[in-house]
Amino acid sequence: MTDALVRDSHFLDDESGLFSEDLEGLLRSDQRIDRVHKVYISRSLKLSGVRAIGFDMDHTLALYKKRPIEELAFTATVRKLLARPGYPESVAAIEYDPAGCVRGLIVDKDKGNVLKLDKYNYVAVAYHGTRLLSHSDILKDYSEDVLRFDPNKHYSVDTLFSIPEVWLFIKLVDLIDGKKIPNKSYAQAFIDVRACIDEAHRDGSIKQKVVASPEQYFDEDPNLALTLHKFRMAGKRLFLLTNSALDYADVVLGFLLNGKLPKYPTWRDYFDLSILEAGKPSFYKRPDPAIPLDSAEPAVLFKGGNAQDLVARLGVSGDRILYFGDHTYDDILRTKRQFNWRTAMIVPGLAAEIKTNQKEGRLRTELFKLFQERDATYLKITKSYNNIAKARADKIHNFARKTQSDLARLDRRTRETFLEVIKLEKHLSDVMIKINVRNRDLFRRYNKYWGSEFSAGNEISRFAGQISDFACVYTGKVSNLLAYSPNKYFQKKRSVMPHEAEYAAH
Ligand SMILES: [Mg+2]
Incomplete structure (x- = not known):
């Protein structure tokens, strides 16, 4: 349905910024939107009350092609691992499997296990290396049933960037068990993998390849520019808040937005404020001032800074701000708990699940x-x-x-x-x-x-639980909002207890 909109000349020619009532009426009918493109509601959200809308960049505005980006990060990490002492050539033969890890999993670093938990933190599925653990194995290792998260022992897969490293760890556990990697504990192997992937992100091993051919790594979305335009025309102030640096954003957002609509020659024209190298999550608590990156008066492009400073520049705060992000904690939980921002979680895996x-x-x-x-x-x-x-x-x-x-x-x-x-x-x-x-x-x-990804046995998964606990709404991509009014009231159905269920239907 949204693809049809892009071809609608009336929509594109809209200089006044007002959308035809007929079209709005058509779009407002949620039932007509394919489930894959719908916005799902955890908490009621009135877009009419929202004055500023912020966006994370990676995996939010910019949706990576899953396999190419993960394989790129995986290969760069393996290369760095082989340069470290103690890792044999057989590590180079590990093949990447994109199904090997999903969002919300927990790595038990000491035991070499990777766990899928349900909403109540019971272990639902567990692997030691690539060996599926039986229910009795799970009970042996996790006799307390409910996993109490300990950052010294556990690692939580909160971002899509973590997917490749967890698969590499899973395969290294197999090699350690097969005595192919002597003198390495599971925990040490995990520390090494983390260090290597961080280094690959930092030293440009991954970015250089992405920058050289963004078309190989990003899904082009013809409706993204229109969605941002629609929000602006409804009087919302838009801002970008990303940990990525300006040179990277120039390439990535340039690829996705530059020249897409005549009114906005470059990606920067869509945003009233852009914060690069934000350093989330410390952005939310440190006092550091933002460094202007342009000579406009007032400046609109900044590096670093802090959340209070951003709110002051926007001139609105709390629930007048809606933030789109994909990181469970850094984008969604912290902004909501600390600043009472409304949150929209982008879940790129949602479309495949539906x-x-x-x-x-x-x-x-x-x-x-x-x-x-x-x-x-x-x-x-x-x-x-x-x-x-x-x-x-x-x-x-x-x-x-x-x-x-x-x-x-x-x-x-x-x-x-x-x-x-x-x-x-x-x-x-x-x-x-x-x-x-x-x-x-x-x-x-x-x-x-x-x-x-969203269920664990008869319960919802830990990941699904986080989405429903922390995000006001969630959807597969930002441009899914195009099919809704920019002042839409996303109204949650009233929650009921099981004993009320029969009355709720009336
Ligand atoms: Mg992100």
């Missing part, structure tokens, strides 16, 4: 029917046991009044019911086997190692 949900509809229906069959069988078994209990009570309480043939009939019926229960128990076990097989099948359709 497409899998849609594609696997048949399998999900099959599973749903199996669950119904399981519940119906449970009910039949319970009824049969009740009948047996009733027959026994009848025999005991009315023994004296019953004839021999009555008693024989009662015994025969009880025996038959027992045989029926045995059959039902067998059927139930067959259904449960089918459920397990289908569940495993469905799990793999999302990700062969980790299943759905």
Whole structure:
């Protein structure tokens, strides 16, 4: 639907900045927006009350092509690791697997395990290296059940930039177990991998390649420029708040925005303020002044600084500011908790997840029917046991009044019911086997190692829990907002307790 908008000449010719009422009316109908492009609501958000909208750059405005960027970071990290003592040539043979890690996982550095937790921090899936741990293995290692996060022992995958390093660590654990890397503990290997990928980001090993051919690493989004324009025309002040440096932003945002709309010759024209090298998360607490990077009066391009300073320059604060970011803590949690900004989380994996949900509809229906069959069988078994209990009570309480043939009939019926229960128990076990097989099948359709990024067993995953706890709204990309009014009221459905559910429907 949004692609059709780009071709709409009326939309592009809009000099006044006002969008046709017809078009707005069409767009306001949320039901017509494909689920893949929808904005999802964790907390109600009135865009009409928002005066300034900020954006992170990497993985938010600029969406990387998953495999190329991860492979680039992975290869650069492996190269740096091989230059360190103690890592054999066999490390160079490790192949990158983009399914090897997802957002929200926890690395247990000491044990060499990688864990997927549910919302309540119970371990749902765990690997030691590439070996899937059984439920009893999990209980052995995590007997407390709920994982208490300790930054000395654990590492949380909060940004998409961390995905390649975790896969490398997983493979190194295999090599350490196979005695191919002697004298290295799991924890040391993790420290080395972290240091190498940081170095690769810092010394330009990764950036130089991206800058040389941005088209290989970024998804071009024809609706991004239009979305920013639409916000501006609705009177919102826009700002950029990124940890990236100006030379990198010039290439990345230049590739995505320069020359896309006549009104905005370069990416800088879209933003009232741009903060580069912000140094999030210390940006939110340090007192350092911002350094102007341009000679405009007042300056609009800055390096570093701090959040109070940014708020003062914007002239609005608190819930009048909406910030788009992808980093669970640095973009979403801190801005919300510390400054009461409203938050919109960009979850690039959301589109693939929703497409899998849609594609696997048949399998999900099959599973749903199996669950119904399981519940119906449970009910039949319970009824049969009740009948047996009733027959026994009848025999005991009315023994004296019953004839021999009555008693024989009662015994025969009880025996038959027992045989029926045995059959039902067998059927139930067959259904449960089918459920397990289908569940495993469905799990793999999302990700062969980790299943759905958003669920963990019967619960939502830790990652999904973070999104619903910290982000006001979430969506796959910034330009999904184009299909909504810039003054849209994203209204959350009223939350209810399970005992209220039947009334909530009315
Ligand atoms: Mg980012």
